[in-house]
Amino acid sequence: MDTMKVLVTGGCGYIGSATARWLRERGAEVTVLDDLSEGHREAWDGDFVELDLLNREALCAWVGGQDFDGLVHFAARCYVGESVEQPVRYWRANVVPVIHLCEFMPGVPLVFSSTCATFGDPLTPTLAEDHPQNPVNPYGATKAAVERLLRDREAAGEGSFAALRYFNAAGASPSGNHGEHHDPETHLIPLACQAALGHRGGLTIFGTDWETPDGTCIRDYIHIDDLASAHEIALKRMLEGGESGAWNLGTGIGVSVKEIMDSVGKALDRPVPFDEGPRRAGDPERLVADPSLARKELGWEARYMDIDSLIATAASWHESHPEGYGS
Numbered sequence: 001m002d003t004m005k006v007l008v009t010g011g012c013g014y015i016g017s018a019t020a021r022w023l024r025e026r027g028a029e030v031t032v033l034d035d036l037s038e039g040h041r042e043a044w045d046g047d048f049v050e051l052d053l054l055n056r057e058a059l060c061a062w063v064g065g066q067d068f069d070g071l072v073h074f075a076a077r078c079y080v081g082e083s084v085e086q087p088v089r090y091w092r093a094n095v096v097p098v099i100h101l102c103e104f105m106p107g108v109p110l111v112f113s114s115t116c117a118t119f120g121d122p123l124t125p126t127l128a129e130d131h132p133q134n135p136v137n138p139y140g141a142t143k144a145a146v147e148r149l150l151r152d153r154e155a156a157g158e159g160s161f162a163a164l165r166y167f168n169a170a171g172a173s174p175s176g177n178h179g180e181h182h183d184p185e186t187h188l189i190p191l192a193c194q195a196a197l198g199h200r201g202g203l204t205i206f207g208t209d210w211e212t213p214d215g216t217c218i219r220d221y222i223h224i225d226d227l228a229s230a231h232e233i234a235l236k237r238m239l240e241g242g243e244s245g246a247w248n249l250g251t252g253i254g255v256s257v258k259e260i261m262d263s264v265g266k267a268l269d270r271p272v273p274f275d276e277g278p279r280r281a282g283d284p285e286r287l288v289a290d291p292s293l294a295r296k297e298l299g300w301e302a303r304y305m306d307i308d309s310l311i312a313t314a315a316s317w318h319e320s321h322p323e324g325y326g327s
C-alpha cells in the first residue's frame with residue numbers, strides 16, 4: 001500500500017496523540033486537527049491544523065483542499081457527569097462534528113472512538129459486542145447515536161467504519177514524554193499518582209461494600225498504545241476493503257480500585273492517601289471487556305496485560321511531569 005494519509009481529529013488529546021504518533025512511527029502521513037479546547041499543542045509535533053469541527057464553514061473550506069485515505073475521529077467531550085448536567089451541549093459536541101465530517105469527506109473510511117459507556121449497566125460479567133446497548137447517561141447515548149449514524153452511512157454505501165469501544169484508557173508513552181493530562185482530571189490512575197506524589201489531596205474511594213473480592217469497583221484498564229495499535233489495524237482493514245464493525249477494546253482482566261492504589265503505591269514507592277466514601281450514583285460494580293471478537297476478527301491483542309507494567313508508564317510520566325504538559 002502507498003503511504004496512507006490520515007486525518008486524526010482530537011489528535012492533541014490523550015488517546016488521539018498516542019495514536020497519531022503510533023501511525024506516524026509506522027509510516028503513515030498524519031495530519032492532526034484539534035481546536036485545543038481540551039488538548040495540548042505539546043502533545044503533537046507534526047502537521048497540525050487548529051480548527052473547531054463545529055465550525056461547518058471553516059471545516060468545509062479546509063477539508064475541500066485535502067485528500068485523506070482515512071479518518072480517525074477522537075474529538076469529543078468526554079465527562080460523564082458534565083454530560084448529565086449539559087446534555088444538549090454533549091449532543092451537539094459529540095454528534096454534529098461527525099455529521100460535518102461525513103458530509104465533507106464522503107466515502108472516507110472512519111475509525112470512531114466509541115466507549116463501553118454505550119452498553120449501560122452490564123448484564124454479564126464481561127461485555128461482548130452483542131451485549132445490549134442501553135446507555136445510562138448522555139455521554140454514552142451520544143456515542144451510541146454516532147455508531148448508528150455510521151452504520152446508516154455504511155449501509156448507503158457512503159463509507160466504511162470501525163467503532164472501537166474502549167474500556168478505561170490508561171498509561172503513558174514508554175518514552176516518558178507523553179501522558180494523561182485532563183483538566184479537570186477524573187480518571188483514577190492519574191488521580192492516584194498525583195495524590196501519592198503530594199500534588200493533590202487524598203482520594204475518596206466511592207464504595208467499599210460492592211460485591212467484589214475487596215469491596216471496591218472493578219474496571220478494565222487498556223494501555224493507550226494498545227488502543228493505538230487497534231486503530232492502525234482497523235484503518236488498514238478498511239483500506240483493504242474489509243467489513244465495517246464494532247469491537248470492544250480491553251484486556252479482559254478486571255482490576256479493583258484498591259488494586260490500582262496498591263500498584264501506584266508500589267510504582268512510586270509511596271502509598272496513595274485515600275479515605276472511604278459511599279457509593280456514587282450511576283457507577284456499575286464491574287466493567288470488563290470480552291475482547292475475543294477483536295482478537296478473532298482484527299488479530300488484535302493487548303500487550304500491557306499486567307497492571308503493574310501499565311501503571312509503571314503512568315507513574316513515570318506523572319513523576320517527571322507534575323504539571324502535565326505545562327511542566
Ligand SMILES: NC(=O)c1ccc[n+]([C@@H]2O[C@H](COP(=O)([O-])OP(=O)(O)OC[C@H]3O[C@@H](n4cnc5c(N)ncnc54)[C@H](O)[C@@H]3O)[C@@H](O)[C@H]2O)c1
Nearest residue numbers: 010012013014015035037038039052053075076113115169
Ligand atoms: N479516556 C478514556 O478512558 C476513554 C474511554 C472511552 C472512549 N474515549 C473516547 O476517546 C476519545 C479521546 O478521549 P481522550 O481521553 O483522549 O480525550 P481528550 O479530551 O484528551 O481528547 C479529545 C480532543 O478532542 C479535541 N476536541 C474536542 N472537541 C473538538 C472540536 N469540536 N473540534 C476539534 N477538536 C475538538 C480536544 O481539544 C482534545 O484534544 C473521546 O472521543 C472519548 O470519548 C475515551
